[in-house]
Amino acid sequence: MPHARVSSSLLAALFALTAGAAGAAPAGQAAPDLKRHQPQIDRILAEISPKRIEAYVAKLVSFGTRHTMSETESDTRGIGAARRWIKAEMERCGAGTPLQVAFDSHVAPVSARISRPTEIVNVVATLPGSQVASKDRLYVVSGHYDSRVSDVMNYTADAPGANDDASGTAAVMELACVMAKYKFDATLVFMAVAAEEQGLLGARHWAEQARKNSLNVAGMFTNDIIGSSRADNGKVDNKQVRLFSQSIPATKEMSETVRQLVATGGDSDSLSRQLARHTKEVGERYVKGFKVSVIHRADRYLRGGDHMPFLEQGYAALRFTEPAEDFAHQHQDLRTENGKVYGDLAEFNDYDYIARVARVNAAALASLALAPAAPQNVKLRTDRLTNDSTLVWQANAEPDLAGYRVVWRDTTASDWQGAKWVGNVQEATIDLSKDNVFFGVQAVDRDGNVSVASYPLPQR
DSSP: OOOOOOOOOOOHHHHHTTTTOOOOOOOTTOOOSSSSSSSHHHHHHHHOOHHHHHHHHHHHTTTBOOOSSSSSOOOSSSSHHHHHHHHHHHEEEETTTTEEEEEEEEOOOOOOTTTSSSEEEEEEEEEESTTTTTTEEEEEEEEEOOOOOOOOOOOOOOOOOIIIIIIHHHHHHHHHHHHHHHHSSSEEEEEEESSSSSTSSHHHHHHHHHHHHHEEEEEEEEOOOOOOOBOOOOOBBOOOOEEEEEEEEEOOSSSSHHHHHTTTTTTTTTTTHHHHHHHHHHHHHTTTTTTEEESSSSSSSOOOOOOOHHHHHTTOEEEOOOSSSSGGGGGOOEEEEETTSSOOOOOOOOOHHHHHHHHHHHHHHHHHSOOOOOOOEEEEEEOOOOOOOOEEEEEOOOTTEEEEEEEEETTTSSOOOOEEEEOOOOOEEESSSSTEEEEEEEEEEETTTTTOOOOOOEEE
């Protein structure tokens, strides 16, 4: 098995010298440039248009209500007209590209928020990957196109849903239309899902089918309430977005993998946390002056979104949401009281802000879909007591693989602090104690695209 050894005498000095940079590689295995911007990603971000996003939101609002149980026959009002328009628009902008647009539907039975059997229809646009070794690896991004007012069962009242969640739906449509013109190694799936307000029904159906069919969903983003940079106290914050990220799942019984995470202190190294670290690093690199604030929760306190059914199926999934919600413009009947306007109206959205959030999504999705898969079967050897650490992993299958990078951080740190390029090997020894740091291993291709890090489980 190929092996590399990397040493340093002082932990602090090593952090200072190597944080965020590639280290020296074995002879003949030079590190790709990991700091440079990928030109394709820069072009994608430059094409994302606030004006188009605003037009998408305006059109979605024009359907009056998009409640899950609203009108389906009309061409101008209700959820049926909305989903047909979303599908037609993505077909139009994807014409001449490999983008494949389809409905994904099922009938939901009567439940707490469904008063009659109701067809739930997702609009799914798939951009197939172009690399044989990667095309079965999927990255999913969603927004929910249904809307509601104060009474979640009221399916006749006007429910514009401009922020919740026409903002996320418009961002996903813009991503699909822009990114469809480009090639990626892995497959991208852009979804406008229904019945989020009725219990995450559209997303749950797709996630359950994905697991049933053994789809390799390597990461999922939902964009839900990304429309406003103004909080309920009037403060404007258009320089950051919240990214909610689960640690270990809150289940009655732990899987063996989760048990080993907990046993080794890796509860902040779950699949979703690793995806969040990658998204933050890439998003902030490409969208200058914009912060991705990773929140160490699955979602807002005791609340949820369309990423949660993916988490339930064991997939890495994250939620993007604006910095501070204004609840006067969310889940409200349209009205004016004491001079204050209530309701989720398009005039309260900040379209430049939505575009920035869309660019973070685009940068992360593109980097993930261009990069190799995260290394598999990563282990940290524990067969002997030493003050250095030896990691082993399974070789990647991608033909453009350049090699691997070992990353680490202090046990109290959230983000990677040190990194070393170790070349195209499947074993590396780092002169740092496994007791003092958390490690990860990333795969890197010849263009410098870097995978999400994989946490090493103990090898006895």
